[in-house]
Amino acid sequence: MKSLLVKNGTIVTATDKYEADVYIEDEKIHTIGKNLKLNTDKTIDAKNCFLFPGGIDAHTHMELPFMGTFASDTFETGTLAGLHGGTTTIIDFAIQNKGESFNETLDKWHKKADHNAVGDYAFHLGVTDLNSETKKEIKDIVEKKGISSFKIFMAYKGALMVDDRQIISLMHEVKKYGGIVTSHCENGDLIDELVAEAKASGNLSPKYHVLTRPAIAEAEATGRIIDIAFHGGHPVYIVHLTCEEALNRVREATKRNQVVNVETCVQYLLLDESLYFSVGFEGSKWVMSPPLRKEKDREALWRGINQGLVHTVATDHCPFCMDQKKMGENDFSKIPNGAPGIEHRMELLYTYGVLENKISLNKFVEVTSTNPAKIFGMFPKKGAISIGSDADIVIFDPSISHIISAKTHHHKCDYSAYEGWKVKGKCKTIVLRGTIAIDNGKNLINKGFGRYIKRSPYNKELIETEKTLVGTT
Numbered sequence: 001m002k003s004l005l006v007k008n009g010t011i012v013t014a015t016d017k018y019e020a021d022v023y024i025e026d027e028k029i030h031t032i033g034k035n036l037k038l039n040t041d042k043t044i045d046a047k048n049c050f051l052f053p054g055g056i057d058a059h060t061h062m063e064l065p066f067m068g069t070f071a072s073d074t075f076e077t078g079t080l081a082g083l084h085g086g087t088t089t090i091i092d093f094a095i096q097n098k099g100e101s102f103n104e105t106l107d108k109w110h111k112k113a114d115h116n117a118v119g120d121y122a123f124h125l126g127v128t129d130l131n132s133e134t135k136k137e138i139k140d141i142v143e144k145k146g147i148s149s150f151k152i153f154m155a156y157k158g159a160l161m162v163d164d165r166q167i168i169s170l171m172h173e174v175k176k177y178g179g180i181v182t183s184h185c186e187n188g189d190l191i192d193e194l195v196a197e198a199k200a201s202g203n204l205s206p207k208y209h210v211l212t213r214p215a216i217a218e219a220e221a222t223g224r225i226i227d228i229a230f231h232g233g234h235p236v237y238i239v240h241l242t243c244e245e246a247l248n249r250v251r252e253a254t255k256r257n258q259v260v261n262v263e264t265c266v267q268y269l270l271l272d273e274s275l276y277f278s279v280g281f282e283g284s285k286w287v288m289s290p291p292l293r294k295e296k297d298r299e300a301l302w303r304g305i306n307q308g309l310v311h312t313v314a315t316d317h318c319p320f321c322m323d324q325k326k327m328g329e330n331d332f333s334k335i336p337n338g339a340p341g342i343e344h345r346m347e348l349l350y351t352y353g354v355l356e357n358k359i360s361l362n363k364f365v366e367v368t369s370t371n372p373a374k375i376f377g378m379f380p381k382k383g384a385i386s387i388g389s390d391a392d393i394v395i396f397d398p399s400i401s402h403i404i405s406a407k408t409h410h411h412k413c414d415y416s417a418y419e420g421w422k423v424k425g426k427c428k429t430i431v432l433r434g435t436i437a438i439d440n441g442k443n444l445i446n447k448g449f450g451r452y453i454k455r456s457p458y459n460k461e462l463i464e465t466e467k468t469l470v471g472t473t
């Protein structure tokens with residue numbers, strides 16, 4: 001039996017903040033109490049530090065084959081970077097190639113992740129080809145493989161995009177087994193046309209990425225999927241929501257008592273579209289979809305978190321090095337979409353959210369850990385500091401400041417989206433299932449330590465509630 005005692009820390013959960021010791025036996029939290037006196041293999045003094053539940057990043061793309069290249073972080077490098085930043089579990093998107101069975105897709109993702117990931121991991125299944133055969137696989141995928149969330153893209157026409165009929169059919173099937181559909185919401189047709197028009201006019205620099213992906217395209221698709229979900233009484237999760245217009249579609253839906261689960265990402269809270277107008281090709285670093293938005297959108301998102309309209313803050317970590325970005329040097333539409341961020345999510349959100357009084361410390365825990373665990377069927381194994389939970393703990397020292405830089409980050413990427421940003425507070429020691437994974441920046445575990453996490457179905461009660469709302473407006 002392996003044991004660890006974390007003494008004198010301040011435990012912060014989604015609801016509480018109190019000083020206590022945490023005693024861990026094997027992989028689980030065994031006891032929480034004041035002045036625990038126990039024989040343990042190891043004791044950590046966490047005085048003046050916060051203890052947060054291990055972060056959960058519900059939106060990552062490790063080694064994603066995309067736009068003619070691959071996201072540059074592997075499951076090994078990406079989960080390690082995450083651990084350095086307090087993220088102990090990721091949910092990565094296993095994305096189907098057209099013509100492939102869902103099980104083939106999942107086998108591929110397991111090959112990439114198993115024996116390689118350093119941190120814990122789960123998968124959403126990205127659906128690009130729903131047909132009579134793949135549909136039959138859904139039951140076992142939810143019930144046996146522990147994958148209760150399915151992703152569709154309403155954009156990337158000709159590559160990942162599915163049509164509304166497939167969305168409706170997928171939602172219907174997935175709900176039977178307690179799953180949830182998650183969606184990248186942008187009107188792919190509108191964007192395709194705007195991109196073609198820009199290119200025909202010789203407008204090819206990175207700034208045309210944002211100019212061809214307007215907020216209205218995101219709002220329209222967000223509203224559409226919410227309506228589709230409402231009509232069928234299906235649960236839905238909107239990934240990487242970026243703007244006020246889309247958030248207002250969510251707000252509207254609450255007026256008919258619909259529950260819409262919403263994620264934003266740290267970059268949409270902190271960065272804005274002016275970055276695309278930087279000189280030369282610099283703007284390509286932030287080419288991602290949807291694009292960064294305006295100041296008023298950032299404000300709406302912070303407010304949305306506090307209004308309970310936005311439930312999770314992820315990263316959409318999808319890094320490409322500059323030589324990969326250069327594939328679009330002469331054509332913005334060929335710049336691989338995505339940016340690095342997993343390592344800095346928690347420290348950025350703490351510094352620019354909690355310390356700037358935009359969100360409370362409890363809200364910080366809720367959106368970075370507890371809510372993703374609840375929505376995606378991992379709570380209270382993950383997302384909690386409570387007896388019986390996995391001992392995933394971030395020992396966070398609020399007195400240590402540091403500067404983010406590509407020179408020191410752990411992302412396998414030659415630039416940082418936050419180069420030179422100062423963060424106050426450090427994820428100093430990271431405990432993953434009772435093992436000290438990172439200590440003062442030093443990595444103490446190896447590749448293969450990460451474990452695949454089977455997830456439970458989405459909250460059945462909510463599914464029942466959604467069903468009863470159909471036709472009430």
Ligand code: URP
Nearest residue numbers: 184288289316318337338
């Ligand atoms: O630009 C992005 N977001 N790249 C990754 C794929 C996606 O849309 O999530």
Ligand code: ZN
Nearest residue numbers: 184240289290
């Ligand atoms: Zn997306």
Ligand code: ZN
Nearest residue numbers: 059061316318
């Ligand atoms: Zn993504």
